[in-house]
Amino acid sequence: MSDPLSLEQLRSLTPLNVLSEQQWRELRGQLVPQPMLAGQLLFRPGDQARVTYYLLAGELLLTSADGQQQRLQAGSEASCHPLSPSLPRLQEARALTDISLLVLDSATLTRLLTWRLAYQDLLLELGQRGGDVEWLERLLENPLFAKVPSPNVRAMLDRLQRLELKAGTTVLREGEAGDCCYFLNSGRAEVIRSEGSERQVLAELEEGACFGEEALLSDQPRNATVTLLEDGVVLRLDRHDFFALLKAPVVDEVSFGEAARLLSGGAQWLDVRLQDEYERAHALQSLNMPLQLLRLKARLLDKTRTYLCYCDSGNRSNSAVFLLSQLGYNAYALRDGVNGLPAVLRDGLLCESGSGYLARSGGRTERSR
Template identity: 35%
Template sequence: MITSKTLALDVLHNFVPLNALSAQRLKDVVSGCYVESLPPESIICRYGECDDKTVFLLSGTVALIDHHGQQTLLNAIQPAANYALVDSRPRQFTIKSHTPINILTVNQQRLHDALVWEQSLSSLAKALFANLPPSMDKEWVLHLLQSHIFYRLPPMNILELLNALIEVPVKKGQKVISMGDKADCCYFIKSGRAEVKQLDHNEVLTVAYLGTGGFFGEEGLLKNAPRNADVVMLEDGLLMRLEQKDFDRLLRAPSVQSMSFSLAQAVVNSQEAVWLDIRLLEEYQLIHLKGAMHLSLADIRLKARQLPLNKHYIVCCDNGQRSAAAAFLLGIQGYNASVLAGGLWSLSATERAQYLEAA
């Protein structure tokens, strides 16, 4: 097995519908995915399944077997192999390798979201530009729209958000936010570069550098907590400030999707999603959902990249509030994350007895 980093993106542009994506969005889609090498007779999918995988054949030959047992061979050099392998749901064929093969597997919903956004971006941009002040930098707006933070927002919310932004000129060396300060807004970088520093075991460390199109300050708003970082400008620039009331109304609420426990557990049972518990480790160890992964809310920003990108995460905590913050932070990093509505407290006594366990 080799990682997707070893595969040139221009090779992927030979496949439909990957060829409809910009280089950056294609990179987002395959990030965290993998190319898998399989021997003959390996099962890729089975007839009747409703999985969340979109599979592309890179090399070798596969057998497509219908429900009557009739078999058709497909080689990677054939024109039909330029498309995803029989991508309808439920699966219309059992597909297995006939020879040694290489396949690329991507998350179907992630690809769908990218295609919807890519194909609507031009129309959305035209509509936005028609309603924005002439002074608004169109190139910067287009750059901003590429961010995962906007993927789930209705167009009207995006327009209102852009109109709500307040210009803030900044100078090199200026500290924009400080650790411990009250969080009352967040910032988008229109020009200039910034350095993000956090305290780690009594040592101040640089954790990120941000440039045009970047944003910061949202974490304190999500957690209703003091700032956990210093952000210092590395050069003169221009920031766009979004006040907390506008952030909550336009950005946070529409970006987070919630699910009832019964629906969420059904999705987990079907292996289309996994539980992600974001409470403190001590809370998780006391009791948690069976099979749940753990990554505390405090570590989401720095350690989320340890999570595979090609999974759907249903985030849970005690009452759902911390989960909403975690799902938002995961979403802006490109993850598909939903929230367990009401958290673990929403489970009935029967559900708690059946689905919860101690570490």
């Protein structure tokens, strides 16, 4: 049994049955049944693995610490629920026959469930009003909305201004001041930045994408031009509403002391200044990934690691954290940047010749001097 689970099978499993088909697609790589031979042990009492198991075929024996046994048959009502879900596990699970299991990462499943339940009322309400539920689901599945409370999302939807635009329309232009951000409701758009006389295509945006937020967060001119590739609809959110409803819950800031604690737990400094600034002085073992290149080079980062973004004033690092949150990374900004630190801390953090890392093209990093 190696084919992915069917929709009927997914709808029979609790609490998977509350997820949307879009969310099932996100789990697609994990929805392939895993075989186990008769007599093999699945887990013991005390097991701490953050994995969710469902029995799909065959028979299991569950034995508690006091010797009580329970035979679990696939297809029974009990098999529609996760096996021994509490951690640490309270039972031993052993295959009585050849069996088939669904094995899911518990953290991913919890995130999807939390999202679905938090926004379920909002989606139902929008559907009853004839709104575009599919687009909102796609928007809200952007990882940054995992940190945005549902009342904020509801308020944001009420304040969005709908603009129907033709292919070739420039929605925002490089060098202009930023007074709003946009969400792409339909169509496709292209992000282009000027490099001297050259024009560099940075990205192609699809429905649900947010753009224009970097100029708001950094209080700098637009750093790219966004043009529609086909007729489409964009939704405009004014600067004031952006800061009140999205920036505040999404951009996490930490003090230097909090950053030190995170570093001791395996976090890494991420310097989002220009390379010239970085080479003058930077934090030891930091990775330089300038803000204007972050969207292109973020794939070099590790989604299991925490990143501590810093710059001079804190503006660029705030932009970096917002962008990394959109891409599903865990990041914090150093509050007020390095210029906000007392001189003794700033001099201790930044060194002129300490080793670090530079993000290069071609998907690689290299040691800096």
